[in-house]
Amino acid sequence: MTEHFGNRFPQFYITTPQPCPYLPGRYEKKVFTHLLGDNAVSLNNVLTQSGFRRSQNIAYRPACDGCSACVSVRILVDDFEPNRNLRRVLARNADLTGVEMPARATQAQFSLLRSYLDARHAEGGMADMTALDYVTMIEDTTVMTSVMEYRQAGASDGTAPLIAAALTDTLEDGLSMVYSFFDTDEDERSLGTYMVLDHIRRAKLRGLPYVYLGYWVADCRKMAYKMRFRPLEALGMDGWERVPV
Missing domain, CATH: 3.40.630.30 (Gcn5-related N-acetyltransferase (GNAT))
Structure with missing residues (x-):
């Protein structure tokens, strides 16, 4: 990613645990970043290829404790x-x-x-x-x-x-x-x-x-x-x- 974005490496954040929509009784966390600025298109490309999904101007992927059930x-x-x-x-x-x-x-x-x-x-x-x-x-x-x-x-x-x-x-x-x-x-x-x-x-x-x-x-x-x-x-x-x- 550094080749694409140089010194403007995106900031990543993590959500608080929420009930998992796929597996009952489990909780999910997501890591996410914002798709903003001149690099939004290239960032969306790189992150999708890395297993992220897009929702509006946010790219996210699961980051759940002790679980890797979600597979891109x-x-x-x-x-x-x-x-x-x-x-x-x-x-x-x-x-x-x-x-x-x-x-x-x-x-x-x-x-x-x-x-x-x-x-x-x-x-x-x-x-x-x-x-x-x-x-x-x-x-x-x-x-x-x-x-x-x-x-x-x-x-x-x-x-x-x-x-x-x-x-x-x-x-x-x-x-x-x-x-x-x-x-x-x-x-x-x-x-x-x-x-x-x-x-x-x-x-x-x-x-x-x-x-x-x-x-x-x-x-x-x-x-x-x-x-x-x-x-x-x-x-x-x-x-x-x-x-x-």
Whole structure:
């Protein structure tokens, strides 16, 4: 990092312990820094490659006492081939079109997010998110980010409802899926899986080698889907290494 930032090395801080959102009965701490100033883009690149995640203008990673359950994972884009189940997901969503939009919050996005949170994460940390909170989440950024919007293609009047969306950072070596949400009434589409597949396609078209999926926790059921997108690399003590099949 010193090669990137010279004497302006970022200041890091650590949070107080909070209940772990992934493993019941445990507590988490995070180390974090601010993504500000002229070096925000390059800092976001370096920190993401080092296992950090972004939330607005903060980059963070777990720093829990006696626990290393959260493992950063990324998809190897050039080696990825969808299996039969994933090809079925692509086929079920062949009527969708995705458009990369500027990082600007819209009412349609917030309405979709609110219904998603109410249906899937009513007890989560974002359950009380307001419209203003959402504007901050999307627009309070100093890095290269955008919103991928997904709608049914071919609507003659151009008013097809928003069915899924993903806040996505563009890095020097890949795409980082910061947060995604979708219409939970469309369960048969497996929209969360589809958005990952679409990000793999987009990364490949851009010549980017990775799609960053954030953290995987072996004992957390809601994280299990990330193991479907092999080959994966996981960040460990010896750097990024391929996850055994």
